[in-house]
Amino acid sequence: MSLIKIAPVNMPGIAFRAVILGLCGLMPLIAPLVGEPYWVDIFIRVMIWAIAAISLDLILGYGGMVSFGHAMFFGIGGYTIGIMSYYDNFNGFIQWPLALVLSAVIATVVGAICMRARGLYFIMITLAFAQMIYFLGVSAEEFGSDDGLTIYGRSEFEVAGLSLDLADSLVFYYVVFFFLLLVLWFVHRLVNSRFGMVIRGIKSNEGRMAAIGFNPFRYKLVCFVIAGVIGGLAGVLMANAEKFISPDMMHWTKSGELIFMVVLGGMGTVFGPVAGAMIFLFLSEILSNITENWHLIFGPFLVLVVLFARHGIDGLFWRWFRGQGGPHA
């Protein structure tokens, strides 16, 4: 019994992903060539949002937990960096691990409570927690309340005379790109591991998974915590990119936008959220230049994607291939 099958190569699907990653990887070269240098800044934002969207997709698309509060991790990661900088600690070796540990701790507490609820109630409780943390930011007068807090320097990484200069925008760009690739690789491994099999199984049939010996609660919680930590990482990068934090970065509309990106790009695919983040941010950029009421165009577009591309834009390219006679055509 041979387990090795020669899978036909999915050209449109792979080409689509290669183009998107290629754009991310080469934008600092492309942008000056086409005379739009600000595209580099847009792409930093695209990649950071993509990291957050990938982490949301891990719980939403793979774990079946619709969280409407994922932007809280933007806030936790971002505020950790902001507050430490406010107290003149710019050491990245302290800032970053602290932000990720805090994200993990808060995700554990929030996840353990939210998971007592299901379906709509789960959505509402995640939203409630995100709102709590949002208002914590609003009420933190020391750190600027609604007006936010300016960060006077990016995180510093210095070891034995060697330093990674994040203040250099090109270095920072490729640090973000590196983390995007790292998160893509990590999540790809994760969803295909034993652990990934379990959370995907729980999504489609929790009762069956319990009947074959899995404790759904524990696996869902660990999944939620992993997603929270990656979300926190996105917050860390965001604070460093903007050199500014405010409660707005964890407003509920940001959680909503993350869900948009996941749905747009393709739920339950590792790469979909990257495509989703790019298309979402680029479209909103272009459309808002054309008209103030760009939501009027964007809304129907999203409806069309939901109706006609069940696995998002990324799924569209993979299905196109299957239509040409791929496996399980």
Add this chain to the structure above:
Amino acid sequence: MPNIMLDVKGLTKSYGGLTATDNVSLQIYENEVNAIIGPNGAGKTTLISQLTGEVAPDKGQVIFDGQDITALPPYKRSRLGIARSFQITSVFLDRTILENAALAVQGHSGHSFQFFKPAAKDRSLIDPAMETLASVGLADRAHLPARAVSHGEHRQLEIAMAMAAKPKMLFLDEPMAGMGPEESARMTAFLESIKGSVTILLIEHDMDAVFALADRITVLVYGKIIAVGAPEDIRNNSEVRQAYLGEGEDL
């Protein structure tokens, strides 16, 4: 006196005014096939669900292999050696037949907090999964997505997933539901082949299968057990005939 594998004592479950399980006491012997029969709505599935842990009883006790499991959640009962198949097919349609079986193997091979190694290439999951599939006659379907195979094969996969854990006791909720006569006969033959090696509690409407397989039959009507006995005794029990089969019908 044979060993008692499952000892149910005074199990009661009500939903509002309806008593779905009414003070049920029942003993299942090690390695016997005990078939629960009864008209629709007799509470058979509710009873099984309390034994496997999906539904909590209001009163009573469930002792499995000498251990009180009344308060244990399904996954803990599963690890003690209880496996079940579902009346409504509950396989993972997006996965292949092999992946379904491998997942069932994984459920009983320690914890699954392994985050990196691809599960699809894990021989310690794939090999036992293939073995189980071969035993139910699905080996040649292994690489098809579960969505693509017939209803009868879904039912076979249901059993394979339950068997993958090498359980001490198997709860089968209508394994022949919706099967044609040929598929039913094949399933009966398969259950015949494992009979004696595992304790089986079987719910089934197909009387040919029940009488072919069961060592003892338990008759459940309106949540109450009205008779337990060898197939011959049940066949000749007038109370059972009246309650279940209607006057004059032949078993």
